[in-house]
Amino acid sequence: MATTPTTHIIGAGLIGASIGIGLTTEGWRVTIADADEETQLLARSIGAGGARGREHPDLVIVATPPGVTAEVVVDALNTWPHAVVVDVASVKAPIAEVAERTGQAHRYVGSHPMAGREVSGAMAAQGDLFRARPWVLCAGQASAAAVALVMQVADALQCDVIEMDARAHDRAVARVSHAPQAAASAVAAALAPLGVDDVALAGQGLRDVTRIAASHPQMWADIARLNRTALVETIDHIVEELDEVRSSEDIGAAMTRLIDKGRQEVARIPGKHGGAKREWEAVTVIVPDEPGRLVRLLSDAAAVGVNVEDLSIEHSPRQPVGLTTLWVLPQHAAGLVAALEDGGWTVAGG
The missing domain is CATH 3.40.50.720 (NAD(P)-binding Rossmann-like Domain)
Known part of the structure; x- marks a missing residue:
């Protein structure tokens, strides 16, 4: 050693x-x-x-x-x-x-x-x-x-x-780290005109996109100044993609093209343990907001031999429950749904 x-x-x-x-x-x-x-x-x-x-x-x-x-x-x-x-x-x-x-x-x-x-x-x-x-x-x-x-x-x-190489690193992180921060913060800033009841409509998609919008601003000021060229180049790319949607005569077709591009590129992001990304299937369960319920849900999944690859929780603003989505391998989804329903869980999707 x-x-x-x-x-x-x-x-x-x-x-x-x-x-x-x-x-x-x-x-x-x-x-x-x-x-x-x-x-x-x-x-x-x-x-x-x-x-x-x-x-x-x-x-x-x-x-x-x-x-x-x-x-x-x-x-x-x-x-x-x-x-x-x-x-x-x-x-x-x-x-x-x-x-x-x-x-x-x-x-x-x-x-x-x-x-x-x-x-x-x-x-x-x-x-x-x-x-x-x-x-x-x-x-x-x-x-x-x-x-x-x-x-x-x-x-x-x-x-x-x-x-x-240092310059290659700076170009890469502008796309995979610095611009995502700018985009997440921009989406969060767009909530400003909404009232409390409007924001309460937020689903998991908004939470996922804006999670990093809570970052400390001063550090990002330094990063933006130091990596200005690569960051501006990346933001220009994002703005061009969005402007194409905004200015298109058929905004539906333009949105479809953008989402399709995004689907192709997001598939290249490494998956679990840095390996190839795998397709998972969502099983969404209504979970009472009470101590121990989430642990029981995961235990019930484990009891039938299903590994939970990822997990997300969406709380209802007006109900004492949450929607817990378990991401599992497609071949395990149907069996998990059946086992959970037999165990008394309410499966909202899967």
Whole structure:
């Protein structure tokens, strides 16, 4: 087993604290610091790392807001001339360019763990946040030894490592991460003219589309500035697709074309465990909003040997019940429906 590097984390928000908890749990020697003393104290109190002593770190992880990441990376390279410095910002090329100008890029590795939550801060940190998620490494001019050190972090956190060029990464995340945030927020913002009763009509579709609209805005301001070119290009693409629907003489045909394009592309998004996407069938059950009912539903499904591949819950705003949709393999759907109905459940669809 390779010796774990003495690791110092700068930035104790959601990502930095989650990395700290994960590495500490794996037995790494981790220290963590934050410009905000209250945030720093919280991160240390939840096990994300300790206070740094006189020992110089082997590895410095910069987990600061994207807008200041390049500056902190340069400072870390200068402060610890023998340490490998890695950042976890979601935009890579601008930071790599700054690191290259220092003449110390052989000690810098750009990285981006593709994980997060709608909530921010150390209080939301989870040691398993990155498990089975992609962790992109943009080696650039980094030495093989520097890359290997950062690979140890990803391995300890049980990530799926993907190596990419920094600019290719930025173009890709504009489409798979940054533009979806803009689109989700735009759909949520369109609710503004609606009254309370109107919004109460919302179904699971709106909840799915707007889930990430609750994200912290300041972080996204930094990301948008750093990745402006790729983000604008992607938004232009989305606007063109929507404008084609808006301006078409036959809006139904245009909507059909757009949905068909979307169906083709969404099929390319990896499915469970990163494998090929599989077709599942929905079995929707009316579940009373009472303690233990959801557990019983899942237990009843397991009792007949059906694995629930995914699950969604839609609460009725005026009824003490919820619609719970179990996504299962098509060959199991009919048997599950029969078993649940025999068990007294009301199946609303399937």
